[in-house]
Structure formats: structure tokens, C-alpha cells
Amino acid sequence: MHWIKSVAQEIFGLFVDDGHFAIAILAWVAFSALVLPHIPVPAVAKGPILFIGLAGILVDSATRRARR
Amino acid sequence: MHAGPSVLAAFLASLVEFVEALTVILAVGTVRGWRGALSGAAAALALLIVIIAVLGTALTRIPLAVIQLGVGTLLLLFGLRWLRKAVLRSAGVLPLHDEAAAFAKETDAMRRLGGGGGWDRIAFGASFQITMLEGTEVVFIVIAIGAGGSGLLMPASLGALAALLVVILLGLAAHKPLASVPENSLKFVVGVLLSAFGTFWVGEGIGLDWPGADGSVLGLIACFLVVAWFAVPFCRTRSERRLTNAAE
Numbered sequence: 001m002h003w004i005k006s007v008a009q010e011i012f013g014l015f016v017d018d019g020h021f022a023i024a025i026l027a028w029v030a031f032s033a034l035v036l037p038h039i040p041v042p043a044v045a046k047g048p049i050l051f052i053g054l055a056g057i058l059v060d061s062a063t064r065r066a067r068r
Numbered sequence: 069m070h071a072g073p074s075v076l077a078a079f080l081a082s083l084v085e086f087v088e089a090l091t092v093i094l095a096v097g098t099v100r101g102w103r104g105a106l107s108g109a110a111a112a113l114a115l116l117i118v119i120i121a122v123l124g125t126a127l128t129r130i131p132l133a134v135i136q137l138g139v140g141t142l143l144l145l146f147g148l149r150w151l152r153k154a155v156l157r158s159a160g161v162l163p164l165h166d167e168a169a170a171f172a173k174e175t176d177a178m179r180r181l182g183g184g185g186g187w188d189r190i191a192f193g194a195s196f197q198i199t200m201l202e203g204t205e206v207v208f209i210v211i212a213i214g215a216g217g218s219g220l221l222m223p224a225s226l227g228a229l230a231a232l233l234v235v236i237l238l239g240l241a242a243h244k245p246l247a248s249v250p251e252n253s254l255k256f257v258v259g260v261l262l263s264a265f266g267t268f269w270v271g272e273g274i275g276l277d278w279p280g281a282d283g284s285v286l287g288l289i290a291c292f293l294v295v296a297w298f299a300v301p302f303c304r305t306r307s308e309r310r311l312t313n314a315a316e
Contacts, residue, residue: 006197009302010205011208014146014149014205015149016149016290017153018149018152019095021152025144026145029140029144033137037276038247044278046276047267047271048279049292050276052133054263056150056298058155058263058295059295059302063299066156066159066161066302066307067306067310
């Protein structure tokens with residue numbers, strides 16, 4: 001069934017079009033899940049740290065693409 | 069968690085997907101007839117509704133923290149991908165999506181296939197496929213937004229349903245591709261909303277304490293908006309500098 005293959009490709013494409021970008025997001029989420037709860041910083045700062053990492057990945061990836 | 073941001077995020081994200089599906093369905097209907105085009109779209113929509121019902125029910129049996137981490141991660145991959153693309157398009161690095169060009173390409177492809185008359189399997193198949201493809205994205209968006217908190221699946225579904233009705237009404241009224249819909253601006257806003265939801269769900273899933281609790285979603289929306297807003301001129305400058313260096 002051709003359309004099932006197309007849907008599978010479309011689902012993968014929903015999440016990944018730049019491999020490095022997707023891997024960086026996954027790596028930061030994994031780091032946040034495994035390390036962030038255990039580091040000695042105020043609890044209210046941990047959410048913003050998660051955000052800052054993701055925002056940095058976004059800006060870095062977009063800038064790299066713009067330079068290519 | 070208030071339902072408002074969920075409804076808005078699901079509505080805007082679904083609107084983008086339904087506009088893309090409408091372009092192809094209009095092309096199929098115009099060239100090959102409306103019977104096959106509309107029945108293909110209707111069959112796909114029925115199947116998508118069944119998928120939402122089954123997945124929505126299944127998700128209620130998984131611990132909320134696991135869903136929040138899993139769905140939040142997928143939302144981040146999806147939302148940040150859209151946001152990155154919208155930033156690059158706004159900066160002129162990537163070309164804007166053109167519904168009129170997509171319509172012309174699809175009508176040309178449909179004409180080349182020939183046949184038609186009676187029960188048109190090509191029209192049915194083309195409409196079914198595009199509705200399934202774009203609809204799958206809508207299903208993911210609805211489930212991802214709705215699964216992160218109790219009672220959010222229904223508001224997210226209503227947001228998507230409202231988008232479907234708006235696109236059907238606009239399609240009936242215009243009878244041509246909705247080229248004037250500001251697709252990139254919508255993707256920019258939706259990318260911001262989904263990234264904010266994704267960050268919030270991941271934080272909840274790993275047990276972080278958000279300052280302001282549920283209200284921090286609004287703060288995350290504002291922060292992602294500011295970051296993306298400033299990234300546009302930054303990327304534009306980098307791209308122009310690259311072109312200048314290449315010309316020298």
C-alpha cells in the first residue's frame with residue numbers, strides 16, 4: 001500500500017528534517033531528564049534552564065542554516 | 069491548565085494543515101470531478117476520527133508523567149522544526165510556501181493522468197491520500213496538545229474541528245486555493261505555541277517546578293516569541309553576509 005508508506009514517511013518528517021537539530025533537541029531533553037533534577041540550583045531555575053537550552057539550540061541551528 | 073491556549077494552538081496548527089489539504093482537493097475536484105474528490109476526503113476524515121478516538125482512549129491508561137515526557141519531546145521536535153523553518157523563511161533564507169503554485173502543479177498532474185468519468189479511483193485516491201497525510205499531522209497535534217493534562221483532549225479536538233469548518237467554508241466561498249492565508253506567519257505562531265507546550269510538558273514529565281505553575285506556559289510562549297523574533301534579523305544578516313562573500 002503506497003499511501004501507508006507515504007504516511008509513515010510523513011510522520012517521520014513531522015519531527016525530523018534536519019538530523020543534527022533533532023538530535024540536539026533529544027540530547028538536551030535527555031540531559032534535562034537525567035541531570036537537571038539532581039543539580040544543586042534553586043528548583044524554580046530548572047524550568048528556565050530547560051528553556052534556555054532549547055532556545056539556544058533553535059538559534060544556533062537557524063544561524064548555521066542561514067550561513068550555509 | 070486553561071483550555072484557551074490548547075484550543076488556539078490546535079486551531080492554528082490544524083488550519084495550516086487543512087489549507088494545504090484543501091489546495092490538493094480543489095485541484096482534484098476541479099480537474100477530475102467532485103464525487104471522487106469529496107468521497108476520498110470524507111473517507112480519510114472518518115478514518116482519522118476513529119484513530120483519534122482509539123489513541124485518545126489508549127493514552128488515558130498510561131501514567132501522566134510518561135505521557136507528558138514522551139508527548140512533550142515529540143511536540144518539541146515538531147514545534148521547534150516549524151519555528152526554525154518559519155524563522156528561516158521570514159529571514160529570506162528559505163522560499164515561502166506558495167498555495168497557488170501547489171494548486172497549478174497538482175491540476176497539471178491530474179490532467180496528465182487522463183481517464184475520469186464514472187467512479188474515478190484516481191480522484192478518490194488522491195483526495196484520500198492528501199487528507200490522510202495532512203490529517204495525520206492534525207491527529208498528532210490534537211493528541212499531543214490534549215494528552216498533556218486532564219480534560220485537554222476535548223478542547224484541542226474542538227480547536228481542530230473549528231479549523232476544519234473554517235477551511236471548508238472558505239473553500240466553498242472562494243473555490244480556489246487559499247493563497248492569501250499568511251501561511252508562514254501562522255507557522256511562526258504555531259511553532260511558538262507548540263514549542264512552549266512541549267517545553268512545559270517535558271518539564272512536568274521530569275518533575276520540574278515551574279515558576280507560576282500552569283501560568284508559566286504563557287511566559288514560555290512570550291520567551292519563545294522573543295527569541296524567534298530576534299533570530300529572524302540575525303539569520304538574515306548571516307545569509308546576506310554569506311551571499312556578499314560568495315559574490316566577491
